[in-house]
Amino acid sequence: MARPTTEERLTKLHQIALAQFDRIQSAQRNERLQCLQDRRFYSIAGAQWEGPLGQQFENKPRFEVNKIHLAVIKIINEYRNNRVAVVFTSKEGDEYDELADTCADLFRADEQDSMADEAYDNAFEEAVGGGIGAFRLRTCYENDEDDEDERQRIRIEPIYDADSSVWFDLDAKRQDKADAKHCFVLSSMSRAGYEDEYNDAPTSWPKTIHQSEFDWYTPDVVYIAEYFVVEEGRETILTFTDISGEDETYKQSELDADPELVARLAAIGTRQTSSKRVKRKRVHKYLMSGGRILEDCGIIAGQNIPVVPVYGKRWFVDNVERCMGHVRLAKDPQRLKNMQLSKLGEISAISSVEKPILTPEQIAGHQVMWSEDNLKNYPYLLINPMTDAAGNTQAAGPVAYTKSPQVPPAMAALLGLTEQDMAEILGTNNQAEKMVSNISGKAVEMIQTRIDGQAFIYMSNFGKAKRRGGEIWLSMASDIYVEEGRKMKTVGSQGQMKSVEMMKPMLNPETGEIETENDMADAKFDVNVDIGPSSGSKRQATVRALTGMMAISDDPETKQVLQAMAMLNMEGEGIAEVREFFRKKLVRMGVTKPTEEEAAQLAQQLGQQDPQATYLEAAAEQAQAAAAKARADVVATISKAELTRAQTVETLSKIDERQQTQALEVIDRVLPARQQVPTIAPPEPMQPMPMPPMPSEPPTQ
Numbered sequence: 001m002a003r004p005t006t007e008e009r010l011t012k013l014h015q016i017a018l019a020q021f022d023r024i025q026s027a028q029r030n031e032r033l034q035c036l037q038d039r040r041f042y043s044i045a046g047a048q049w050e051g052p053l054g055q056q057f058e059n060k061p062r063f064e065v066n067k068i069h070l071a072v073i074k075i076i077n078e079y080r081n082n083r084v085a086v087v088f089t090s091k092e093g094d095e096y097d098e099l100a101d102t103c104a105d106l107f108r109a110d111e112q113d114s115m116a117d118e119a120y121d122n123a124f125e126e127a128v129g130g131g132i133g134a135f136r137l138r139t140c141y142e143n144d145e146d147d148e149d150e151r152q153r154i155r156i157e158p159i160y161d162a163d164s165s166v167w168f169d170l171d172a173k174r175q176d177k178a179d180a181k182h183c184f185v186l187s188s189m190s191r192a193g194y195e196d197e198y199n200d201a202p203t204s205w206p207k208t209i210h211q212s213e214f215d216w217y218t219p220d221v222v223y224i225a226e227y228f229v230v231e232e233g234r235e236t237i238l239t240f241t242d243i244s245g246e247d248e249t250y251k252q253s254e255l256d257a258d259p260e261l262v263a264r265l266a267a268i269g270t271r272q273t274s275s276k277r278v279k280r281k282r283v284h285k286y287l288m289s290g291g292r293i294l295e296d297c298g299i300i301a302g303q304n305i306p307v308v309p310v311y312g313k314r315w316f317v318d319n320v321e322r323c324m325g326h327v328r329l330a331k332d333p334q335r336l337k338n339m340q341l342s343k344l345g346e347i348s349a350i351s352s353v354e355k356p357i358l359t360p361e362q363i364a365g366h367q368v369m370w371s372e373d374n375l376k377n378y379p380y381l382l383i384n385p386m387t388d389a390a391g392n393t394q395a396a397g398p399v400a401y402t403k404s405p406q407v408p409p410a411m412a413a414l415l416g417l418t419e420q421d422m423a424e425i426l427g428t429n430n431q432a433e434k435m436v437s438n439i440s441g442k443a444v445e446m447i448q449t450r451i452d453g454q455a456f457i458y459m460s461n462f463g464k465a466k467r468r469g470g471e472i473w474l475s476m477a478s479d480i481y482v483e484e485g486r487k488m489k490t491v492g493s494q495g496q497m498k499s500v501e502m503m504k505p506m507l508n509p510e511t512g513e514i515e516t517e518n519d520m521a522d523a524k525f526d527v528n529v530d531i532g533p534s535s536g537s538k539r540q541a542t543v544r545a546l547t548g549m550m551a552i553s554d555d556p557e558t559k560q561v562l563q564a565m566a567m568l569n570m571e572g573e574g575i576a577e578v579r580e581f582f583r584k585k586l587v588r589m590g591v592t593k594p595t596e597e598e599a600a601q602l603a604q605q606l607g608q609q610d611p612q613a614t615y616l617e618a619a620a621e622q623a624q625a626a627a628a629k630a631r632a633d634v635v636a637t638i639s640k641a642e643l644t645r646a647q648t649v650e651t652l653s654k655i656d657e658r659q660q661t662q663a664l665e666v667i668d669r670v671l672p673a674r675q676q677v678p679t680i681a682p683p684e685p686m687q688p689m690p691m692p693p694m695p696s697e698p699p700t701q
Contacts, residue, residue: 017225032164063338086104087528113155114154139155159185178304200291200294235253311323311465334422343411474525564583
């Protein structure tokens, strides 16, 4: 059987992709449509009257008092005040890993260069408002205008309308979709732009989730789909040992592609020692329209689909993935409140003045006066007299009077209940807005804890998404950041700019071997996230904690450390140099681990000490030695005196009493007072020596 051509293979793949997308969209269409309606409900004017409710109030006032929008914005502000940071940690549990720190700095630089905050903010807002958002990672060339520059960087980009644009396969159960086998990402193009780009008649990808009832303008666009497919397989890894005993590994595909490589290895005495079949995963990307595959983009960098979903709240019910944000449960109370206020406004618009009801005969000829009374305020109004059946004139007033409209008691009670229900569902805490300066810190903390509880689930789920983004970035960086000698910009944890050289050869002082520094192929790390407290920025919270500790600390050295740490976390204009000064101070004190550059500067400073300081240190050591010698002489004198007394007592024990008396008299004349034996006195503290003139040559010890 003849092998299918490339065109036939792509045609069949396009049919498979359409069938997969139809199954996914059919299963999740209702859920995703609700997510889209939720986002429109709180963000678009008039969208709260979409659907049958708007039809019932079509010819009546339709007011909106959007309280859901404020509740959503509060959660978004909590997030924007507390960014989630990605942390790379060693799989072996090493406390300090220079390559892990380098990865974190490179990741922050890629975030900064690609304006990743826009992607994160959009994904988080869509997740809080509708229930699902997403962002993506993409590789691009550093210099598109240079044909010879093959260097690439990783960019983090937003995906808009994720509830109708991002679709993972139905078998993917993990929240971060790390187990997904394929993924669709839809994007729109104008019809003219599509024709210019692909020179083809516009055929849109089937996108059925739309809601545009209150949109003034809906552009006519064509949708195209990016199709990511995970291709799994096994590959043989061969291990060769050379004559020096060192091992090198090669892929079987590399040996098959280069037959001369096997001959060269055999010529230098290298022999194969082992082989192993390992599981490999790669991602293939295609660009599709509704009619055909527009482009085969090939294998992309990394081993993961570079699309990260962000969920507000997520469940699996009846084997269907369901999600929602902060809006859905409050939609009905919001609609009810809008209805009540609209009806109340309609009642208030009706005139409160009682109007007379007259017969046509009574007002005939005076219609203009009655119609202009509201404008000219006539002192009186005229009506015609009435006549009876006999033709007699009789006075008659208005038949009746109109009554002023009254608010139904049920509506007044329902307004209060609706307000209370919305506050409970949205978690609105009015006490936080009423805080004054003289309430206790404990009360402030309790109020802030309640506010934090509203945003906690959304911050936690976004942390899971950010962690997945770090894993995808690390996999992509291991493939593209491998150029030897390439210098790349990095951003430190405090925002400082640095530069790092990739694949830098260096000498290991312990083994004496040449090793490679900053080799991203060895970057096998665990990825975690650091989520700060929701009550304020992490730096502000740290400064408050440090200043509180300074108030209870009595140790001067500890206070110096706390003050330096507080200055490091201060934010403001023009204090970057101050923060750098206090960081160097902490490094000199041994509190902070120095970088390689700081360690080199510190060693240089220690090697170039001030000559005057060196002379003073030598003089101080000489004075200490002289004091120690004096103390030793005193001890020797005391020991000699004690020995003399002991010998005297021994001699006295050998003579009689008369001789003892004579001998004692002689001894008393020689030693008149036994208390004169010298005693050991503590040395006096050393006084600072006056600064002598510097000698032409250093003093000898």
